[in-house]
Amino acid sequence: MRIVAERAGVAVSSVSRVLSGHEDVSSVMRNRVLDAVAAIGYERDLLAQSLRTGATYSVGFVAIDVANPVIALNAAGAESLFRDAGYGLLISSSGGDPDLDLHYLRHFEQRRVDGMILSLAHENNPDTLALLRQLSTPLALIDRTLPREIPASAVLHDHATGIDAAVADLAGRGHTRFALVNGAPHVRPSKERARALRRAVRAAGGEPVTVKARAYSAEHGYTTTMSFLAARPRPTVLFVGGNQILAGALRALAEEGVRIPEDMEVVTFDKVALSDFLRPPLGFVTRDPRGAGRLAAELLLEQFDGAEPRTVTVPTAYEPAPR
Amino acid sequence: MRIVAERAGVAVSSVSRVLSGHEDVSSVMRNRVLDAVAAIGYERDLLAQSLRTGATYSVGFVAIDVANPVIALNAAGAESLFRDAGYGLLISSSGGDPDLDLHYLRHFEQRRVDGMILSLAHENNPDTLALLRQLSTPLALIDRTLPREIPASAVLHDHATGIDAAVADLAGRGHTRFALVNGAPHVRPSKERARALRRAVRAAGGEPVTVKARAYSAEHGYTTTMSFLAARPRPTVLFVGGNQILAGALRALAEEGVRIPEDMEVVTFDKVALSDFLRPPLGFVTRDPRGAGRLAAELLLEQFDGAEPRTVTVPTAYEPAPR
DNA sequence: GTCAGTTCTGGAATCGTATCCAGTCCGTCG
DNA sequence: CGACGGACTGGATACGATTCCAGAACTGAC
Numbered sequence: 159m160r161i162v163a164e165r166a167g168v169a170v171s172s173v174s175r176v177l178s179g180h181e182d183v184s185s186v187m188r189n190r191v192l193d194a195v196a197a198i199g200y201e202r203d204l205l206a207q208s209l210r211t212g213a214t215y216s217v218g219f220v221a222i223d224v225a226n227p228v229i230a231l232n233a234a235g236a237e238s239l240f241r242d243a244g245y246g247l248l249i250s251s252s253g254g255d256p257d258l259d260l261h262y263l264r265h266f267e268q269r270r271v272d273g274m275i276l277s278l279a280h281e282n283n284p285d286t287l288a289l290l291r292q293l294s295t296p297l298a299l300i301d302r303t304l305p306r307e308i309p310a311s312a313v314l315h316d317h318a319t320g321i322d323a324a325v326a327d328l329a330g331r332g333h334t335r336f337a338l339v340n341g342a343p344h345v346r347p348s349k350e351r352a353r354a355l356r357r358a359v360r361a362a363g364g365e366p367v368t369v370k371a372r373a374y375s376a377e378h379g380y381t382t383t384m385s386f387l388a389a390r391p392r393p394t395v396l397f398v399g400g401n402q403i404l405a406g407a408l409r410a411l412a413e414e415g416v417r418i419p420e421d422m423e424v425v426t427f428d429k430v431a432l433s434d435f436l437r438p439p440l441g442f443v444t445r446d447p448r449g450a451g452r453l454a455a456e457l458l459l460e461q462f463d464g465a466e467p468r469t470v471t472v473p474t475a476y477e478p479a480p481r
Numbered sequence: 482m483r484i485v486a487e488r489a490g491v492a493v494s495s496v497s498r499v500l501s502g503h504e505d506v507s508s509v510m511r512n513r514v515l516d517a518v519a520a521i522g523y524e525r526d527l528l529a530q531s532l533r534t535g536a537t538y539s540v541g542f543v544a545i546d547v548a549n550p551v552i553a554l555n556a557a558g559a560e561s562l563f564r565d566a567g568y569g570l571l572i573s574s575s576g577g578d579p580d581l582d583l584h585y586l587r588h589f590e591q592r593r594v595d596g597m598i599l600s601l602a603h604e605n606n607p608d609t610l611a612l613l614r615q616l617s618t619p620l621a622l623i624d625r626t627l628p629r630e631i632p633a634s635a636v637l638h639d640h641a642t643g644i645d646a647a648v649a650d651l652a653g654r655g656h657t658r659f660a661l662v663n664g665a666p667h668v669r670p671s672k673e674r675a676r677a678l679r680r681a682v683r684a685a686g687g688e689p690v691t692v693k694a695r696a697y698s699a700e701h702g703y704t705t706t707m708s709f710l711a712a713r714p715r716p717t718v719l720f721v722g723g724n725q726i727l728a729g730a731l732r733a734l735a736e737e738g739v740r741i742p743e744d745m746e747v748v749t750f751d752k753v754a755l756s757d758f759l760r761p762p763l764g765f766v767t768r769d770p771r772g773a774g775r776l777a778a779e780l781l782l783e784q785f786d787g788a789e790p791r792t793v794t795v796p797t798a799y800e801p802a803p804r
Numbered sequence: 805g806t807c808a809g810t811t812c813t814g815g816a817a818t819c820g821t822a823t824c825c826a827g828t829c830c831g832t833c834g
Numbered sequence: 835c836g837a838c839g840g841a842c843t844g845g846a847t848a849c850g851a852t853t854c855c856a857g858a859a860c861t862g863a864c
Contacts, residue, residue: 171822
């Protein structure tokens with residue numbers, strides 16, 4: 159910048175004013191500076207800029223696993239918006255470990271990110287909450303809830319819509335015994351799914367729903383499905399809390415020779431690529447993860463512009479198994 | 482830092498020395514400073530540190546689409562290593578557009594990242610190459626090649642091993658007419674796959690292989706598969722260049738009522754989650770994307786430590802379709 | 805006791821930018 | 835004609851760290 163200033167024969171401060179689009183700059187000045195900039199091929203240093211202004215033009219995404227298709231789509235959706243706004247997106251994978259949640263929160267804080275998108279592994283972890291309470295960084299949650307005193311925007315999925323439709327379909331065809339292999343217990347999607355499913359089945363006159371929550375893992379899917387299959391009477395509808403779990407659940411069903419849909423119907427959460435070609439035929443409760451990511455980015459950008467945090471609810475839908 | 486210094490009754494420079502693990506620090510000094518740091522809960526500002534030292538502890542990942550399972554696994558693999566080393570990973574999605582490649586390269590350059598992982602959309606684009614030539618940032622490529630004068634580490638997949646095994650299996654069962662729905666033409670995987678498949682089929686005495694390269698998209702998969710199905714004589718083996726393409730290819734095969742494996746056998750590149758439960762039954766040429774990402778990160782960290790760029794080749798394998 | 809050599813410490817400069825403040829110049833109005 | 839306000843500009847300072855340099859204190863050797 160100093161070199162540009164010398165070449166243009168003006169002060170450094172004037173160069174800065176031109177480049178940051180300040181008001182009070184004569185057009186002569188502007189041209190001289192811009193010419194010098196073009197001649198040298200100068201670009202402002204984002205780092206120095208950040209140090210001075212406090213804005214880093216970067217956002218951190220705290221997630222359970224970026225390799226999970228749903229989260230990857232969240233990230234891609236957010237990224238597409240941030241790109242146009244000049245923001246960089248930093249990713250992370252906690253692997254479901256609340257300590258890593260904490261690690262990344264601190265890491266991003268230390269990086270002075272302008273905002274964070276949060277899909278925490280554990281939304282009730284006291285250490286995490288304590289840290290968040292003393293953080294002044296704008297936040298956007300994706301399907302998570304925090305205590306009211308922590309200000310944050312949120313994109314929430316209305317899991318009930320999809321689940322209600324699914325239960326209506328299945329109960330209408332005579333099913334009464336439902337089970338749910340749920341994901342990690344301390345996050346909103348699991349809580350909401352269990353709640354919504356229980357309510358819907360009760361409303362439809364079914365028997366109390368069996369729910370086992372543990373983790374978003376194939377192993378949990380396998381062992382828990384096995385235990386459901388061993389129960390007498392067996393449930394006739396199995397809800398599966400996501401892709402990772404589904405892999406294990408399908409393996410268990412195949413090993414036990416369960417015929418689908420004759421012996422049991424299976425509904426899973428989230429469609430991923432190629433879901434249409436999975437056998438056995440599955441029902442799906444779907445959402446729009448790319449859209450949710452984009453929305454979270456939008457809510458964050460809003461806050462950067464001074465808006466208050468707000469919550470947006472987006473729907474889920476039911477897609478019955480092909481017959 | 483000044484506050485810490487005052488509280489400890491020492492100079493700012495001494496605080497810095499203690500915190501950056503400098504040699505010449507007495508243990509008295511160290512303790513006084515560390516006590517003060519603990520008392521205040523002070524953390525160094527990474528931004529100011531970066532401005533002064535030139536190291537940002539961040540790495541940019543230029544990729545075609547972070548939502549693609551293979552690339553998401555690359556990212557996750559790299560991230561897990563970077564986490565321990567204290568680096569942050571910035572992501573991007575070019576969507577196959579070479580201009581966005583360029584955009585992100587510039588963006589990351591401006592961010593002064595310490596290194597970049599590159600899965601470019603187009604490895605021959607002159608503008609991209611020109612930029613890379615004048616860049617001094619350490620690079621690690623994932624299955625891409627650049628002109629020799631651009632120094633870069635690389636993780637290369639040996640596509641031939643998996644393809645050779647596949648062709649040996651299929652040719653051994655009498656197949657002679659092979660076709661390949663290939664991905665984007667200007668990147669190494671597509672080039673290598675076409676080359677390796679042609680060579681393997683020729684070696685096995687089959688007919689010349691038909692290859693159509695266009696993009697990593699379902700649409701390309703659909704239309705190109707349709708055109709292959711219309712050919713007379715039809716190929717009896719279809720190789721599919723990746724998940725996105727596969728979605729379109731399977732749709733085309735289903736619409737045309739092609740029986741698999743009776744009428745045609747299908748081999749696709751990369752197994753993704755739930756691949757085991759796809760119908761029709763598919764053969765796979767597999768690689769380890771998470772491992773590749775981790776390796777790329779390793780090669781980059783090596784360079785940060787002063788090592789020269791180097792190239793590592795990792796194998797692919799063949800998994801025949803279940804029968 | 806002196807001197808050289810270590811070991812440790814403090815002060816100042818620096819990284820590259822944004823912004824406050826003061827000052828110049830000019831036009832306008834009364 | 836003087837005062838005033840507005841439009842620009844330059845210089846200095848700050849953001850928060852690292853690092854160079856010089857000096858203080860101490861050690862050991864002669």
